[in-house]
Each structure stands twice: as C-alpha cells, then as structure tokens.
Amino acid sequence: MPSVCLARTPLTDPIPREPEPLVSDAVVRLVEKRAAVIDDEVARLRFVRRSIAAHEAAARRRVSFLRRSFAAHRASRRRLYLSLRIVFMALLLAVALVPEAPRTVPRRTVPSNPVRRIAADIAAPGVWLVERQATIEIYSNGLRVDNEFLTSTRARAYRAFDRLGWRASAVKTQPAGIVFHTTESRMAPFEPSQNSRLQRNGRNLLAYIAQHRLYHFVIDRFGRIFRVVAETDYANHAGQSIWADEGNIYWGLNQSFLGVAFEAQTETQTGDSNDIATRAQIDAARVLAEMLRSKYHVAAMNCVTHAQVSVNPQTMRLGYHTDWAANFPFREVGLGNGYETPIAALTLFGFDYDSAFLQANGRRVWQGLVTAEEQLVREAAAHGTTVELYRRTLRQRFRAWKASEATASTEDAAADRP
Numbered sequence: 001m002p003s004v005c006l007a008r009t010p011l012t013d014p015i016p017r018e019p020e021p022l023v024s025d026a027v028v029r030l031v032e033k034r035a036a037v038i039d040d041e042v043a044r045l046r047f048v049r050r051s052i053a054a055h056e057a058a059a060r061r062r063v064s065f066l067r068r069s070f071a072a073h074r075a076s077r078r079r080l081y082l083s084l085r086i087v088f089m090a091l092l093l094a095v096a097l098v099p100e101a102p103r104t105v106p107r108r109t110v111p112s113n114p115v116r117r118i119a120a121d122i123a124a125p126g127v128w129l130v131e132r133q134a135t136i137e138i139y140s141n142g143l144r145v146d147n148e149f150l151t152s153t154r155a156r157a158y159r160a161f162d163r164l165g166w167r168a169s170a171v172k173t174q175p176a177g178i179v180f181h182t183t184e185s186r187m188a189p190f191e192p193s194q195n196s197r198l199q200r201n202g203r204n205l206l207a208y209i210a211q212h213r214l215y216h217f218v219i220d221r222f223g224r225i226f227r228v229v230a231e232t233d234y235a236n237h238a239g240q241s242i243w244a245d246e247g248n249i250y251w252g253l254n255q256s257f258l259g260v261a262f263e264a265q266t267e268t269q270t271g272d273s274n275d276i277a278t279r280a281q282i283d284a285a286r287v288l289a290e291m292l293r294s295k296y297h298v299a300a301m302n303c304v305t306h307a308q309v310s311v312n313p314q315t316m317r318l319g320y321h322t323d324w325a326a327n328f329p330f331r332e333v334g335l336g337n338g339y340e341t342p343i344a345a346l347t348l349f350g351f352d353y354d355s356a357f358l359q360a361n362g363r364r365v366w367q368g369l370v371t372a373e374e375q376l377v378r379e380a381a382a383h384g385t386t387v388e389l390y391r392r393t394l395r396q397r398f399r400a401w402k403a404s405e406a407t408a409s410t411e412d413a414a415a416d417r418p
Contacts, residue, residue: 028052028381032374041365042358045373049387052377056386122300122336124293143287145217146226149210153233158255160248163348166401169248172256175231176245177302178292179238179253179309180285181215181261182276182323190221190278198222205263212236215259217288223280225288235259240320241309242351244344245302251402253309257302258292260285266323266360276327286333300335307360308338308368311345313402316395318345318353322360339366346372347379350394 031051038044131138135147159168160176185205188197202220209215209228215237216229229235237259243250250256262277262285277285292298305324312320319325330338345351346369358365380390 028378031377035374041367041370042363044370045365048370048373048377052387122334124298124300125290127287127291127294139287139291141287141290143284143291144225145288146224149206149226149228150230151210151213151228152230153213153235155232156234156255158234158250158252160250160256163244163247163249166249173232175256175258175292175296175298176248176250177243177253177257177298177304178289179241179257179259179304179306180324180328181237181259181306182264182266183209183218183261184265184323185263187265202263209261215261217258217260218263219260219277219281219284219288220263221278221281223278223284225284229259231258237261238306238309240311240313241306242311242345242349243302243304243309244348245299249344249348257304257309258296260288260292266325276324277329282329282332285329289333289335301338301341303330303333303335304338304341308341308343308366309345311351313399316351317357318343318351319357319360322357325357325360326362326364337367339368340371341368342372342375343368347375348394349398350391352391 031048034051035044035048038047125141127139127141127143129137130140135150137143137145137147139145156173156175157171159171161168183205186201188194188201190198198221202222206218206220206226206228209218213229213236216227216231216235218226218228220226234255235258236254238253238257241251241253243253243257262281264276264281266276289303293300293303305328307319307322307325310321311318328338330336343351343366353369376387376391380387383390385393
C-alpha cells in the first residue's frame with residue numbers, strides 16, 4: 001500500500017490558525033505554579049483540569065460580553081467604512097500599477113508536539129560476548145543467558161514514523177527499545193520449602209511462553225535469564241502499543257521493541273518493586289539491559305514498561321495491559337526514572353485514562369502523566385482552543401493515520417499474549 005503523507009492535512013484544521021487563545025500563557029504558567037505545590041499527584045491532575053476548564057469558561061463569557069458590546073459600535077461605523085473603502089480601492093489600484101520587486105515570504109509552520117527532554121540520556125556501558133558453551137552465553141558484565149527454550153517467529157521488519165510529519169521510514173530490522181513485562185503467572189511463596197514447586201512453575205511457564213512466542217527474554221524467580229524468541233525476530237509481547245522518542249513514533253511494539261518478562265505477578269504488590277520481583281531478578285534485569293542497550297544502541301528513554309505503552313484504540317484509553325504500572329525499579333536497572341517521560345499516546349494522539357488505570361498504579365500518578373497533561377494544556381492554548389477539542393482533533397488525526405500508514409506498515413502489530 002503506498003505511503004500516505006498526513007502532513008498535507010495540517011493539525012490545525014479544523015482548529016483555527018491564529019485565534020486569540022482562550023487560556024493565555026500567563027494563566028497556564030499560573031496554574032502550573034499553583035499545581036506544583038500539591039504533593040498528591042491525583043489531586044494535582046484534577047486541579048490542573050478544573051483550573052483550565054474554569055479559565056476557559058471565563059474566557060468564553062468575556063468573549064460573549066465583548067461581542068455584544070461591540071455590536072452597537074460596528075453598526076455606527078459601517079457607514080464610515082463604506083466611504084473609506086472607496087478611497088482605499090482607488091489607492092490600491094494606484095499601487096498595483098507600480099512595478100514591485102519580487103519578495104519571498106517565509107513559510108509558517110505549525111509546531112508538532114515537541115518532546116520535552118527530561119534529562120540527558122544515560123549511556124549504556126560497553127558489554128561483549130565472552131564465551132558460548134552449548135546453550136549458555138556469558139558476557140563481560142557477568143550476564144549469563146540460557147538458550148534452552150530458544151525458538152523463532154519471523155525476522156523483524158518494521159517502519160518507524162517521523163515525529164514531525166508522521167511519515168514512515170525505510171524498513172528497519174534493529175530493535176529500537178525494550179518493553180518490560182510481568183508474566184502474571186502462577187506464583188509459589190519464595191521460600192526454601194517451596195523450592196520444587198518454584199522450579200516446576202518456572203519450567204512450565206517457559207514451555208508455555210516458547211509455545212506462544214510471547215517474549216524475547218524471561219527472568220525466572222531465581223534471576224536466571226532465558227532467551228525464548230530470537231533477538232532477530234519479533235515476539236507477541238506488546239499488542240496494540242505506542243511509544244515515541246525524540247525523533248520517531250513506534251506503533252505496534254511487537255516488531256520494534258524487545259520484550260523482557262519477569263516471572264512475577266502484580267496483584268499482590270504492597271508498594272515496593274521487591275514485592276513483585278526478587279532481588280536476583282532485579283540484578284539480572286540490570287545486566288541484561290546493559291547488554292541489549294550496548295548491542296543495539298538503545299536509548300534509556302526507550303526502555304519502558306508495558307503499562308506505559310499499552311493502549312486500547314477502540315476506547316482511546318491507556319492501560320489495556322497494566323503490568324509494571326507502578327514500582328518498576330528503573331534506577332536499580334540503570335535507567336534513571338522512566339516514569340518521568342511524557343506518555344506519547346497522550347501528547348501525540350489524544351489518548352486518555354480512567355480510574356481503573358490509576359488504581360493499577362496504586363494511585364501513584366507517574367510524573368510522565370502530569371507532564372503530558374500540562375503539555376496538552378499549553379498546546380491547546382497555543383492553538384486557541386480547549387483541551388477537550390484539541391484532544392478530539394488529535395484522536396481524529398490518529399485514526400486516519402492508523403488506518404492508512406501504521407496498520408499497513410507494521411505486520412503483527414496487534415498480536416498479544418493470551
């Protein structure tokens with residue numbers, strides 16, 4: 001299917017190009033300043049939304065009042081305008097007859113959701129393969145990878161999309177990022193008396209994952225790392241999913257991102273990553289991430305959790321899957337604080353989220369959600385419209401883009417774990 005360039009249909013249609021914003025930059029800054037002192041993130045989001053809605057309503061009332069006030073003045077001045085128009089047309093005709101040197105007018109472009117850079121990217125240490133023994137690989141940072149359950153699908157092939165124009169790139173074969181998952185499988189108490197059961201559950205899980213080609217890597221509860229789907233192939237791990245870095249948009253991360261799953265379950269979490277993953281798993285994730293980032297030059301901002309990228313295009317909401325919706329040990333894995341990165345589905349495509357999504361987060365709202373909401377407020381004000389209308393326009397553009405370019409260029413985008 002030929003590529004469709006949606007940049008020819010500007011984002012500002014049907015949004016006016018140069019109206020007076022309903023909410024000024026000063027108001028946006030004031031709301032952000034007041035919101036910054038609210039510690040509770042849920043309360044902060046609600047305050048931002050309520051404040052902007054109140055200012056927008058007040059702005060509409062002011063506009064309505066001014067229109068009524070100016071109506072009488074316009075009627076009295078129409079006669080004056082009529083006489084001045086005759087004089088103006090005569091002057092315009094005289095000027096038109098005078099030769100004029102050609103001029104070039106600079107092209108005006110509409111900003112297209114710039115990325116807010118949270119911090120300088122964290123460099124990945126150099127890691128190399130030291131030795132390969134039968135099904136075991138040993139790397140320079142102490143990583144050991146077991147290939148006993150190795151299987152394959154088809155060679156990775158995907159297109160990224162330019163962040164400014166949403167144009168498809170050439171076909172890519174190297175992974176652009178990592179998505180961290182939990183298997184949500186049957187758990188046994190992690191204690192010596194359960195050793196046989198722990199091992200049996202782990203091997204049954206690995207066999208199931210290999211059968212369905214669900215992840216590239218699995219970290220079992222003892223911290224052992226198994227390669228399941230070959231790194232050169234796609235895996236059915238992310239389903240309907242979206243992410244964006246500073247240059248590209250990625251749709252359908254089965255192809256573009258590697259899937260790394262912890263043998264873990266989030267339902268029993270009590271507020272700490274160690275309640276979900278064992279200490280050995282966290283240490284294993286660190287050395288595995290170091291190897292993959294070194295091998296494929298993966299940026300830290302492209303190392304994300306499934307909850308950050310999983311979407312439901314039918315409801316236009318985040319969190320179709322919510323594994324690692326909270327408590328992923330980004331810092332301990334050497335990735336800074338990945339929850340601070342603005343969520344691309346919100347800022348680029350107008351997705352939203354509901355109370356069930358916040359509940360999965362333990363009602364600890366990511367800073368990336370707050371930042372994305374604030375970015376939407378600023379961009380809506382810059383386009384002279386309300387946040388809700390701006391979000392609706394982004395959604396319309398997303399649906400058109402997905403129907404034309406994204407679905408056609410990303411095979412197996414929707415395949416997901418059972």
